[in-house]
Amino acid sequence: MDWSAPGYTEIRQLGTGGSGRVVLAVHDDTGVKVAIKYLAEDLRRDPVALARFQTEARILTTLQDTHIARLWEYVQDSGGAAIVMELVNGVSLRAVMREHGATGPEAALVVLKGSLLGLSRAHQAGVVHRDYKPENVIVREDGESKLVDFGIAVRQGAALRAEGTPPYMAPEMWSGELASPATDVYAATVTFFECLTGHRPYRSTEPSVLGYQHLHAPIPVQDAPEGLHGLLRRGLAKSPSDRPPGALTFVRELEAAALAAYGEDWEERGRRRLAALVALLPLLLPQRAEAPAVPQTGTTLFRTVLDGARRNAKRLTAGVATVAVAGGVAWVALAGQESPPIRPVEALAAAPSTPQPTPGTPAPSLEPTPAPVETSPEVVEPEVSPAIVDPTVTLTPQNRPSARPSTRPSVRPSTRPSVRPSVRPSVKPTVKPPTKPPTKPPTKPPTKPPTKPPIKPPTKPPTKPPTKPPTTPPVTPTPTPIPRTELAALSLAGLAVDESGRATLTLSARATGTAPIAVRLRYAVAGRVVATQNLRLRGATAYTRALSRDLGDHPCGRRVTVTATSPGWSATARLILPRCPTRVTGLRAVVTIGEGGALGGTVTVRTSGTDAVDLAAELRLDGEAIAERAEALRGETAYRVELSRVLRQRPCGRVVSLVARAGGESASARAQVTCPAEVRSVTILRAGLDAEGGFSGVVTVSATTVQPVRLIVAYQIGGETVHTEAFELAGETAYSRQISHQRRSVPCGSTWAIVATTDPAAAGGAARVDGKTGGCVE
Structure with missing residues (x-):
């Protein structure tokens, strides 16, 4: 079993x-x-x-x-x-897509945003999931989603072999590189693509082929809605450096793309769509009706x-320690701000923990003997101590108590003799004589009428009570009192707070027995309690617990106090944190393209303080730097830095990019320079139609830019177009093309023409040359 x-x-x-x-x-x-x-x-x-x-x-x-x-x-x-x-009362994203196929763009965006927010929390804690896929995303009945299964998650930078689900593994995982937050961003984008299209971007049953596709195959953005192509290119970039550096950065890009493509209500519509899809799968819900x-x-x-x-x-508490007890039970719980499914100690404090004694009988005392406080002279708040029962006691059906164990016998022998008679006298005969004679007289009268009833009651009760009480009282099983387990020592050590605001420390305790002991911890910042935690120690006499708790915002420059209390005991650990360095909380880059050859970019920076932050920004044209800016930002919490460069000629068709780095964060933006195509003129030279039906000529085109121009040439006989050909012209401002077309036969005396047009249209309009063949000879 x-x-x-x-x-x-x-x-x-x-x-x-x-x-x-x-x-x-x-x-x-x-x-x-x-x-x-x-x-x-x-x-x-x-x-x-x-x-x-x-x-x-x-x-x-x-x-x-x-x-x-x-x-x-x-x-x-x-x-x-x-x-x-x-x-989580929902179904996996895989089940939703298996049943309904593609979810639709707005629903897919909602799933991606929720997943990225969950991954962002993991990345902030230095954890890379490595196995993001539709099976590990649970969509609830209200359309919200939750991320599950951190079975192969690792700390960022850990040098471990590549693991994951092949269709969702990033290129760097196939090439044996380290996993990073960008790895999770890639897997989330693959799942996003699958929600949009109903299939994965790369599909092969051969691992080597699948790995090659992830490493080298083009991104099939044409299968997805056009407004989301940029988002897919960013998330599915082959190099981790070309992807968003973290999930939170990708969330901002997602929201901008969703707002531009689907309007302000995209998220609400997407959540309703997901809820409707989940509602169609009621039998897959864990808490189904x-x-x-x-x-x-x-x-x-x-x-x-x-x-x-x-x-x-x-004695169940809201949290227990994170350690395994050899040969016993290891109990680990996360005591969050929301109550886990364990009854907290406060709710049990008012409940009676021992049987109430009968009036007149002193009840045994269960209060612990006060012990000296080991690490802190603070006053211990009184708490009600419930009765403790050792869960390792083996009870048989014969002696298992049906109620709480009592520390006093359930039956006390009587000290008074009984005054009640052993036989209760009857006041009437047990047989009542008939009140009237029978209607029919007996054939033979009784020889002697009865003078007394058949049973004679005692004339009087016994006058002398029993001389002594019964020697043996009724046998009633009496539960054996369980020895009281108390704390013998309690201490806290090693208090530290990391960069994310999480406090860690070690609790040590010794007890007089192995029955459960409740310990409550309070986490305070600058005297204000920000979190509590309840531990349940059992199964040993010595305990060492590694504790961890999120304090919310990082308590820079403030005092952190952790207090552990148990009936009769208290321990305290304190730490005054140094002032936090200034961090970059927001970094954004925007490229601007002006008139003519004017190019520029803007960098906005937000910081957590006013101390100096180094900024380096570079404006590039096709990857080559054309403007740079490096300076130390200080004195404010929001900054705006601009870069610009004016070229003599507009760089039509080239890519302008801006890269900025500040405080360990980076941001980039790019845009392509577009130029309107202009055609000055189109001309047809040396055009004609010979006697064998062959057209010939030369067409010239003059343009103002190097943007692409399309040339269309039409051949006509008798006013009807018999052939058309097109030429793609690009990269220059003057073009010349030889044209020709051969017909099998041309009726004598027919009119002909050659017409040349351009797209965009030439300033002087289309070019035309026409003529007439010779007359017929009889």
């Missing part, structure tokens, strides 16, 4: 594969539905596969975003390993005992 995570009841299986299975389950104590990803048993015995599974859970603890499925818990013991995830599943009970004795112990103890 498959191992299941303690504390959850499985409803049904959602999917299965070589690495394990995913099930829909419900949290026993709160009734919240979750999705549980189980690692396959053969992989759990593989140290490399198990380490990767743990790494996936560890990465998810650092990612909190509305576009990423949240981790609730990581559970591991000798029976198995599981990741407990937020249940159906009869509630009957939970399976009695799967194992351990599961039964654990559930009973949890119901008696009511």
